[in-house]
Each structure stands twice: as structure tokens, then as C-alpha cells.
Amino acid sequence: MLEIEIDGKKLTVPQGSTVMDAAHSVGTYIPHFCYHKKLSIAANCRMCLVEVEKAPKPLPACATPVTDGMKVHTHSDMAKKAQAGVMEFLLINHPLDCPICDQGGECQLQDLAVGYGNSSSRYQEEKRSVVGKDMGPLVSAEEMSRCIHCTRCVRFTEEIGGFQEIGMANRSEFSEIMPYLGKTVNSEISGNVIDLCPVGALTSKPFRYSTRAWELSRRKSVSPHDGLGSNLVVQVKSNEVMRVLPLENEAINECWIADRDRFSYEGLNSAERLQKPMIKFDGKWHETDWETALAYVVKGLNGVSADHGKDAIGFLTSPHSTTEELYLAQKLARAFGVNNIDYRLRRSDFSADAAQQGAQWLGSSIAELTATKSILVVGSTQRKEQPLLASHLRQAVKKGSALNVIHVADDALLTAVNAKLIVSPLALVNALAQVLKAVVELKSAQTAVDLAAVTVGAEAQAIAASLTGAESAAIVLGNLAQHHPAFAQLLKLAQEISALTGARFGLLAEAANSTGAELVGALPHRAAFGAAATAGLNAAAMIAAPRKAYVLLNTEVEFDSYNPQAAVAAMKQAATVIALTAYKGAGLLDYADVLLPIAPFSETAGSFVNMEGKLQSFNGVVRPLGESRPAWKVMRVLGNMLNLSGFEQNSAEDVRAELLAKGTLESAFNNALGDVAVNTAAAAGLVRIGEVPLYQADAICRRAQSLQQTADAAAPLATAPSSLLARLNVAAGKEGLLRQGSGELKVLVEADDSLPADTVRLATAHPLTVGLGGMFDSIELTQG
């Protein structure tokens, strides 16, 4: 520990601290621009100059290490003069037109100029001007004359984003911040540079010039997208969400959010929002009032149950719905006598349902995961499934963790990977079994899984060595593994490896409330907190054996299902499809009979349980749009109208309290599985790799215009290894014909030799590909 005195305050700080750190720890503010606690030290703005006794000149606090007995003055004449001088230099080339600048009112340069600069400028000469740059549809770099060259944006892309997409070209007064010529900034967490930029150089393209910062009220919320549960500040004006910013939470999102969290709000204000209940009769849609619509729903449900029994009804829900909504949905279904309820529409393997012993989750806290020394990620297109968590993992690698990967595609993770096994989806179980076998051999241990037929490859050996050799280890299964037709076996293998290595194992929850849905029992085999339930049909079974009536909560089955072709067919044959939805999507308009407008996360109180099992509640930030109502209210009313008891809740808090009285969160989660048979043989055949694109994951981001203009939202194309294309006589760079079941699609085919043999990669959940079948099922490819 070192002793230091700052402005007369004595304190001790750990070795290696800078003067800036020390000042922060006692709440002394030192003005700064380039310094940021999560980025490397650049010390290029010089705003943080302070006087240090015995030093002949002012020193930059952000880059000066504390030495024992150091005496620092942040407000002495020397410091003040230095700060005023730096400010004068910074303002030489900075336009002094704050009233027309988008950053005005929330600009660090403006604030610090008021605090530390002079009231007028001595500089009369011409200022330099810099042409704007194109950084893509999210970040505006239109006003680069405002840039003060702090390089925060540059360091962010390199250090947090993992790939330096922004650089500072040229030198001295010709310096310019730019992306590489002709390229845009494509990082899936790029929007953070807007927050980092201390001036109005980088601003939010969708937001800029729409309103002033001081006209916005700030409300806390939680991201409804991936399972990380990023904390948000939602900024609102006249009952409209205008902007979304990160709310700092070191244990979850630090001070960042992904672009999906930041820009998806455009979807909340989409023209496709359903504002009134609608009923279809005579093949036409009619707007109606709630009473009529609800009466229609009740009549429909009672009718189907009278004619065909309760089992003819299926509830399909979404893991993007709140805990309260999902809880009431399963309560409503079960109270009505319907046991067919599921949230796992994109899953294809339910064989472990009976073996499940608790709600599935990450298996540790997020902080524990990123502090783990050896991490194995199985079946995750990390950057597209969990954009911010992927960046957390990159930071973990920087701090010395080994990242191991078993996946079906060799995508750049923008970080060092210790060992990777890239195999066809058909060989995924075999790949993980190889690791298990290698672990068994390394540990000279036993396992119940039959591994006789498994041959351990070098990469599996390396992964096993990493997991067994590290002081802490974790195995996590991504979306792809969870959607995979052998998910249960993958989880079982992870459990076996964990048993031998002490590694934690769990799931990277796909959606904001997948873990919550597990918890409340929006499942056919478990009710809330694992309470016993009369077994019903799971999501796949409800599609495979079509029901007479479906109740859809916040889901568009053509985008949210493992097999959209089958799901849409099942909807179409049903006598009635009742959709509680915030949007009148084209699919719903086609196959539903009644649309009940429900509020998205921003318009209702509720809570999400993130992948680490943390329940985060929030309030609505704006009033429900039009006549839409929070879904929990709709279900409460339906419960009453169906004459069911237990639907008297007055608020989302009531619903939550009722749920939480049923069990304790701490003991609710358990990934362990009972008996699951593992078949380690890798099957042969041509198989599709059908992932969900980053901005197609849920109903809100599908309608966020700016996100839909990014490179990640480009129309899907089919890629396949050139060996396969040659064998099938299909030309790369031309349209090919893909066929799954009764669906065909003509789409551009490109060669990608990083894919495993006999795979065709083509995204699912996209309007273009909804006619096709299962995400990881067999597929035919011809030139067509």
C-alpha cells in the first residue's frame, strides 16, 4: 500500500494505482476526456493535469503512478492554469456551436469548458474542418470536426469490441478518426462508442436531432433480448421511448450494452404495433373492443374444449415475456385443464424432460463464469447469440482464461481460442464425448457413458487438458446446443465432464427470460418451482400432432420455431389461433383468428430472470400504446371470464409475490439430469446449420429499422464447403435451390471452407427462409 495526499486528504492506495484511481477513491473529481476506467490509458488529452509536489511541471493524473508520500494538488494555481491551457487548446479546432450540436447538454467538453475554461476564446483564426465518415446505420460520424482525438472510440473497438474497426489516420492537425476506408463499423456492440465519445463527433444515428437530452426523463429497465439481462436506462419523452442507454451494473453488463439492447427501441414505436384487438371473420380482419375480443376468445376456448377436449388446446409462449406473464399463462392453462404449454419453441429435443431436476440456468453467476480459468463453450455462435457476453469472454481471455470451443462453424471470436473442435451438427455429441473420453483417460476415472466407439482427437485432448488442468473450469451450452436435436445428450455429457473435473456446467440462456420461464414452469412437465404437473405436450409435440386451438403468447411461430414449416402448417389447420401480441405481423395476420394487443416490456411492470438466475424487476417506462394492455392483465381477465379461481391479482407485483411465495430462487436451479442415453456415433449426411440471425431473435428487434439496415441483418445466403458444392455440382456465387420437406428456396450460394463437411449454413427465423424446415435437419441442395 502506498500513502498519498490529494488536496490535503491522506489516503492509502494499492501498488500500481494511478493518481486518477486514487482521486476517484476519495471522490475527488479530476477533469478528463481520454481516460475511461474500462479502457487502456492513452494520456493524450492532457485534461487531467494536476500538480504533484516536487515534480517540475504538471503531470497527467490518468497516467501517473502513485509513489509513496506523493502530494497532489488538483486545484492549485499550477493545476488550474494547466487545465485552462489544455481547454484552450482543445477548443481551438472545436466548433463553438453547441446550440446546434446534437450532444449539447450532455457533452463533457461543454461541461468542462464551463468548469475549467475561459468564457471567451482568444483564437480568431480559421478552424479546421473534417469531413464526416460513414460508420454504418447505427453510429453517426457526420460531424468529425467536433472530435478531440481522445481515441476512446478507437480503444473501445480494439479492446472491448475485439477488432479495431476505427482508427486515427494521419498526423498532427490532419489527424482524423475513421473506419477503414470503404468499411463501416460492424461490431455488434458498436453503439457504446456513442456513449464513450465525450463530444458530439459520434452520435446515435436513429436518435440524433430528434430531441434534447434535458427533455428526456430517465427510467430504469432491463433488456428483453438475450439472457444476460443488461440493465438499461430508457429515455422517454411524451410517452415515447426516444433512446436507450446502459445502466451500469458491474456484475452483468458493466457499463456497456449490445447494439440490440440499444437500438431495438425503434421496434417499440413500429407502425406494425397492434393497437386494438382484432378478430378475423369471413377471412377479413376487423378491429373491435376488448370486451368483444375476450368474449370471442372465451367462446373459442370453451367451444374447442367442449368439442375436442382440453387436450386439443396448446399454449405456446415466449421466453421474451416477463416472469409474471409466463407464470399467469401456465396458471391459466393449467387451471383451465390444459397441460400443453411450453416456451421452448426453438428446441427440438425434449428427451431429458423427465430427467430434469431443476430449472435450467447458467450454473454460476456471470462474474463467476468470466473469472473461470478454463471455459468450454459448446454450440454457440457467441457473438450473434450473446453479443455482450462474448465481449465479457474476450476480457476473460485477456485476463488469462483459456477459451475452448466446440461448434459447428469456425466464426471469428476476435479473441485467442485455446482449442476448438469444429464439426457437423451430426457429430456434436461425438465431439463432446471425445472430450469426456480424454478427461476419463487423463483422470484414470470411470464414467457411465459408453465411450468405447469414441476416438479422441488432438483438439479434444487439448480441451480436456485445459479443463482438467485449470484451477476452475466451466462448460456452457449455447443456443445452438440447446436447439440441437441431441441437446439432452450434450447436457448429459457436460454433466459427466463436470463430475470428473469439478467444472460448473449450464446453459447460456437464449432469451431475456428463458431462465424465468423454466422457473415459473411454462413447461409441459413442471409447474412453478418444479411443482409436479400433469404431463402435457411439449412445443414440438404440439406441432407434430396439431391441436385444434392454439394460444400464442408474444410469439410469431414462423420465426420462433425449430421447424417453421410445420409450425405454420399446424397453425393453419387449427380451428382457432388466439394470439396475444404486440405486433400485427404478417404471419399472425395469416394464421391467427384473434389478435389481442399486449404491451411490450417497456409498457408493463414485470421482471426477467437472467441466465445467472437473478430476478430483475422493472416498471413500465411509458403507457401502453393505443388499447394494448399488459399481458398479465389480459390473462387475469381471461381467468375470470373462464370462471377460474386464483385470478384476483391487482398488479404485476401481486403476481410476482404469488409466484415467489411458492419457492426460493436459490434452490430452484439445477442443471443435473437423471438417466439419459448417449449415442456417441456421428451420423453421416447433409445437414443444415440454421441459426437465428442477431436481429431476428425476437419480435421487437425484428422491427427496429436501423438494426435491420446493418450488415448482420443482410438477407441470408447459403454457405457450404466447396468440397460439397463440387460434389453436388452447385456453383458458388450463383443461386441454388434448397429443399426441406415441402419447402424450397432459391438463394445465393457461396463457398465457405471453414464449415465442416456436408453442412449447409442458412439462417432460420428470417422472412426469406420461413418456408423451410428444421434448423438442424437434413436439407437438399441443387443448382435448381
Next chain:
Amino acid sequence: MLSAQSLAAIDREVAKYPADQARSAVMGALRIALVERRETGKTPEERCLNTEVIEFVANYLQIAPVAAYEVATFYNMYDMKPVGQYKITVCTNLPCALSGGVNAAEYISKKLGIAIGETSADGKYTLLEGECMGACGDAPVLLVNNHKMCSFMTPEAIDKKLAELN
């Protein structure tokens, strides 16, 4: 995009640094790329670095293209604009100027019929002003193609040098 010989030279640069620090070799790699372009380029456009070459070098070193671009645009010996077969850089800083540096530049300018900063119509010469080359005692000094330093460049010496280059 670069010859096997250049790539081998870049590999030698890379080998000077720890295995995971290939980015340290970016200056050397860009220099090697520029030399190859100057020697093989047929037109001024082909003799300088452009975004494709920089991206190639960056990918070869496995660094971000913009990181290599930053370096290439920071140092002015990396030609980013079309350049003649012979790039003549005359020092006109104060010590040289006192000993005829400016005169030397003007003499060349007149002789080649191009202003400072220009390239001759036949694409043969580019004339530039340079900063101190650390040889003020030998003034006037000039550099040919970054690598060849010429001292005591009186008009006669310049005539001789240009004749040599021709």
C-alpha cells in the same frame, strides 16, 4: 499481392518480435511492400501504397487493416499518393536553407519543370520538400526514394545525379 521475396522479407521482420507481437513488424512490412511497389510499378499510381496493399499487409500480420493504415498515414515516407519512379526529397529546414537547401530545391524544380509536390508528366520524378535529415553539415542534402542520401548537392552535383538517374 506481394512477391514471395517480399513476403520472406516480411517474415524476417516478424521473426524479430515475440510470436504474438506480429503487429510490431508493421512498419517494416509496409516499407517492404512500398519498395516492391516502387520497383515493380509502371505508373505513379502503382508505385504507392493503396488500401488494398495496406489491407493485404494487415491481414498478413493478422492485425486490423485500420491499424496498418494509421501507421502508413502517420509517417510521411510511406507514399500514399501517386509517386514518380524517383522521389527526390530535398531538406529545406533552417540549417540546410542557410546553406543552399532552398536553392537546390528550386534548381531541381526548374530543371525538371515541376513544382515542389508535383510529379513529372512522364511519371519519372517526384519532387518533395523534406524535414531535417540529420546531416546539416553536408547541406544541401536530398534523399532519393527514401533510402539513398545525397550530400553537398550543388547545381553541378544535382546535374550529375539527375543524369545518373536518367
